[in-house]
Amino acid sequence: MDWQSVLKLLHVVTFVYWVGADLGVFYSARLIINNPQYSVATRQVLLHNLGIIDMIPRYMLLLTFPVGAQLAAGLDASPLTGGWLWLIWIASIAWIVFVTIIHQREGQPIAKTMARIDLMLRYAFLAFLVVTAIMTIAGGGFYKYEWIGWKVLGFAAAVSCGIGIRLSFTPFIVGFGRLVKEGSNPEVEGLLRKGLNGAVPWVLGIWVFAAIVAFIGLSHERLFGT
Amino acid sequence: MDWQVFWIFIHVALLVYWLGADISVFLTSLRVKNANYSKETRMALVKVLNFVNWFPSGANMFMLPVGLMLADGLGHSPVTGWWLVLVWVAAFAWLRLIWVAGNKRGTPEGKRLSTIDLYLRYALIALLVVVGVMSLATGEPFTAAWLAVKLLLFAYVLCMGLGIRFSFANFGPTFGRIMAQGSTPELEKEITRLTYAVKPWVLLLWGGLVVMGYIGIAQPQF
Numbered sequence: 548m549d550w551q552s553v554l555k556l557l558h559v560v561t562f563v564y565w566v567g568a569d570l571g572v573f574y575s576a577r578l579i580i581n582n583p584q585y586s587v588a589t590r591q592v593l594l595h596n597l598g599i600i601d602m603i604p605r606y607m608l609l610l611t612f613p614v615g616a617q618l619a620a621g622l623d624a625s626p627l628t629g630g631w632l633w634l635i636w637i638a639s640i641a642w643i644v645f646v647t648i649i650h651q652r653e654g655q656p657i658a659k660t661m662a663r664i665d666l667m668l669r670y671a672f673l674a675f676l677v678v679t680a681i682m683t684i685a686g687g688g689f690y691k692y693e694w695i696g697w698k699v700l701g702f703a704a705a706v707s708c709g710i711g712i713r714l715s716f717t718p719f720i721v722g723f724g725r726l727v728k729e730g731s732n733p734e735v736e737g738l739l740r741k742g743l744n745g746a747v748p749w750v751l752g753i754w755v756f757a758a759i760v761a762f763i764g765l766s767h768e769r770l771f772g773t
Numbered sequence: 774m775d776w777q778v779f780w781i782f783i784h785v786a787l788l789v790y791w792l793g794a795d796i797s798v799f800l801t802s803l804r805v806k807n808a809n810y811s812k813e814t815r816m817a818l819v820k821v822l823n824f825v826n827w828f829p830s831g832a833n834m835f836m837l838p839v840g841l842m843l844a845d846g847l848g849h850s851p852v853t854g855w856w857l858v859l860v861w862v863a864a865f866a867w868l869r870l871i872w873v874a875g876n877k878r879g880t881p882e883g884k885r886l887s888t889i890d891l892y893l894r895y896a897l898i899a900l901l902v903v904v905g906v907m908s909l910a911t912g913e914p915f916t917a918a919w920l921a922v923k924l925l926l927f928a929y930v931l932c933m934g935l936g937i938r939f940s941f942a943n944f945g946p947t948f949g950r951i952m953a954q955g956s957t958p959e960l961e962k963e964i965t966r967l968t969y970a971v972k973p974w975v976l977l978l979w980g981g982l983v984v985m986g987y988i989g990i991a992q993p994q995f
Contacts, residue, residue, distance in 0.1 A: 552991035559785060559986060560792075567793010571801065571825045578817060589814040596804050596818065600797050761785060766778035 551621045558614045562761050565607035566754055571600045573750060576719075580739045583731045594723060598650065605646055608709060612702070613639045624691035642668065669710055676703035694767035701760040708752035715745035777846040784839050784989070791832035792982050797825045799975055805948070806968045808961040812952055819948065830871060833934065837897075837927065838864045844920055851914040867893065878945070891938075894931055901928035909995070918995040919988050926988070930981040936974035941967055 575597035579590050613635045619625035620632055627635060642665075649665060652658040676699050682689040683696025690696055719742020726735045767773065801822045805815055838860045844850035845857060852860060871890055877883030901924050908914060908921035915921050944967045951960050 549991045549993065552987060555990045556983070556987045559788070559990070560983065562785070563789045563793040564796060565793070567789040567791075567828075568796050570790070570794050570828060571797025571821060574824050575821050578820060582817070585817060586811065586813060588811065589817050592804070592810060592814045593817055593821070596801055596821070600800055603796055758782075758786070762778075762782050765781050765785060766775070769775050769778050 551618065554614055554618045554621065558611065558618060558764065559761075561607040561611035561614060562757060565604045565611065566757050568600055568603040568607075569750070569754070572597050572604070575600070576743050576746075580719075580736070580743050583736050587727060587730060590723075590726065598653070602647070602650055606643055608706070609639050609642050609646070615698070615702075619690060619695055622691075624695055626689065666710070666713065669706060673703055673706050673710070676700070676706065692767070692771065692773045694763055694771040694773060698760050698763045698767075701756050701763065705753050705756035705760065708749045708756060711749035711752065712746045715749060716742050718742035718745065777843065780839055780842045780846065784836070784843060787832040787836050787839060788982065788986065790828040791836070792829075792979060794825050794828035794832075795975070795979070798822055798829065801825070802968060802971075806961075806964045808956055808964075815948075816952065827875075830875075831868060833931075834864050834868045834871070840923070840927075844915065844917075847917070849915055849917040849920050879949075891935075894935060898928045898931050898935075901925065901931070917992070919992045922995060923985055923988050926981055926985045930978055930985070933974050933978035933981060937971055937978065940970040940974055943967055944971075 575593050579593050616627050616635050620628045649658050649661045679689040680696045680700035718738045722735050722738025801818055805818045841852045845853050874883050874886035905921045905925035947960055947963045
């Protein structure tokens with residue numbers, strides 16, 4: 548078995564499920580805001596369904612980095628080897644468990660606290676990605692090849708868009724909470740629309756950056772010669 | 774512009790909209806069988822299902838033409854030049870056919886187009902098996918063994934697609950009866966049975982796509 552190829556496949560699969568599953572999420576959200584005539588119960592089920600599908604892109608975002616780091620180590624192109632790789636895997640799996648708990652406890656105060664911690668972790672992760680990418684691209688080394696630097700930078704941009712979605716989507720969450728309590732009214736519908744429309748550019752951003760990152764991964768030998 | 778890179782990317786993008794979108798269809802279909810939901814809720818879920826399902830349907834139409842572009846670029850394929858143009862025209866025509874068949878579902882015209890689509894699939898599977906086996910045995914017309922295995926796997930994936938189609942065929946009419954007449958234990962039992970019956974086919978199809986992905990990446994010697 549060619550393990551480097553297996554890892555490449557896993558890396559592709561994380562991209563496939565990240566972007567592909569997003570479609571169902573996006574369409575369900577559109578259905579919620581475009582159908583104010585739906586009962587609150589129907590819209591709740593749609594949101595619940597959306598939330599479950601949305602876990603897949605969330606997991607994939609957290610898995611694609613350890614798989615990529617493992618691949619880079621296999622190419623002898625990364626300082627993250629041995630114990631560091633173990634640490635990355637353990638941290639990623641722990642993070643996946645963490646976001647699962649946030650999802651399961653949605654609506655509870657503990658989930659809010661955990662979501663804040665998750666956001667802080669994302670900022671820290673983002674900083675790590677940007678610094679290592681720029682070091683690599685500027686020639687200061689971290690990763691051996693420039694294309695890995697560009698990939699990591701593109702990935703950082705996608706992670707930023709994910710944060711952008713979370714922040715811009717807030718009116719939707721607030722609006723939905725009010726919808727459950729008050730029922731549909733123009734103000735509530737406005738909040739739902741504002742939340743989703745605000746998130747659209749960030750969603751498109753994720754798709755574009757994820758595609759760029761994938762493109763570099765698939766074509767680095769031809770584009771960069773390494 | 775390096776076209777080989779472009780086609781590799783499109784090949785992967787098709788997998789995104791096939792395998793990646795399919796998970797949304799699968800998870801949503803599990804929810805539709807919930808008899809406690811109102812008709813409106815279940816209809817809304819079916820709407821999600823129907824919309825997202827267009828992406829895997831479309832992606833599987835173009836997987837072969839894009840794969841043939843790649844094989845041509847590698848010099849492993851006899852399908853070149855105008856033959857490739859023909860393959861593309863056929864793929865677009867087929868997409869048009871399933872689009873119209875889908876929109877006319879439940880009408881005699883929809884049924885007729887769906888039957889044509891079915892026979893086309895049988896023909897394509899037969900062609901892929903013959904060409905794949907010949908290529909594996911003789912090194913012609915496709916000159917790389919891994920590519921021949923991919924063709925055979927694509928035939929397998931199409932067969933799993935037929936398995937989904939046949940095992941799930943009764944879902945639409947049964948669901949329609951629930952919407953028209955209301956829920957009954959018998960109808961709900963049938964919906965649940967169908968949802969479970971389709972599962973193995975879906976999982977086997979996904980497995981086939983993943984193995985195809987591996988072979989495309991590793992290009993192993995057989």
